């Protein structure tokens with residue numbers, strides 16, 4: 001069965017917005033699901049806020065076969081799984097996405113609790129290497145593995161590869177172990193050409209984070225969005241580093257993770273050898289300003305993937321979903337003419 005058939009309001013090719021904590025909220029999830037994609041809400045540590053967001057989704061979209069037609073993404077190292085599944089039990093999102101466990105073993109416990117709370121909800125887990133994909137497939141048996149490549153914006157495995165090699169290797173490794181789990185791809189997918197490539201690699205859907213930062217439904221500061229739209233040449237304008245998680249104090253993220261942000265002053269000063277205490281002090285001052293420290297001449301992290309150079313204009317989420325679907329068909333067609 002095609003993955004989009006198990007999410008009956010969606011159209012193929014399946015376009016999914018990444019559950020970006022605090023950034024992908026109800027407005028974005030509603031717009032994406034209404035346009036035939038899988039809209040998702042990303043949770044940081046604000047579970048009370050999540051309830052309000054989910055009530056808004058229920059009011060605007062209703063339920064499909066008892067499920068809210070969206071996904072909810074939890075960061076498992078921050079959120080208490082028992083509290084999270086209480087919300088899952090009440091609202092029953094069609095997809096529960098889990099990412100960033102302190103240890104790979106933690107995912108099995110999450111999957112079990114989610115399934116008990118809402119047996120019809122699908123469990124999706126995002127991983128960034130072959131070993132993790134195989135372990136998680138075996139222990140947690142998710143419905144979907146989201147294979148996240150190193151080009152991704154935001155957090156991911158510090159040691160990673162791009163999806164062009166990662167996704168097919170994951171597919172082969174899972175087949176070798178006898179697992180039949182749907183895969184979706186994330187990381188640097190910013191237009192239909194990349195989406196078509198991801199489907200060719202074995203993905204049943206594509207996850208977009210950075211591309212949706214251009215949508216007005218996404219909750220980002222205007223200067224952050226402006227920096228995304230202005231950035232070109234993502235291999236130079238963005239960078240992966242642990243520094244971005246150290247700006248507000250000691251890094252809370254599991255040790256295997258770092259994050260990709262647009263380069264800004266804090267990073268340049270770190271590279272120039274400025275001590276972390278001084279960088280933190282300057283950051284603390286900067287975020288008090290009206291611009292909240294955003295901008296390439298600012299000091300606040302601006303998570304974005306290496307596909308940022310392809311994100312050029314502000315665009316409503318529904319338009320992104322529709323343009324992306326068309327772009328994938330067009331790119332597939334063009335590729336065929338080259339054979």
Ligand SMILES: Cc1cc2nc3c(=O)[nH]c(=O)nc-3n(C[C@H](O)[C@H](O)[C@H](O)COP(=O)(O)O)c2cc1C
Nearest residue numbers: 018020021099152153154186187188209210303305
């Ligand atoms: C601003 C931003 C915030 C993110 N926050 C989360 C998050 O809270 N939870 C999560 O599972 N993934 C998060 N991610 C990672 C995405 O799940 C996804 O892997 C990534 O956006 C895909 O790469 P792309 O940004 O190049 O499209 C975030 C990504 C971005 C860009």
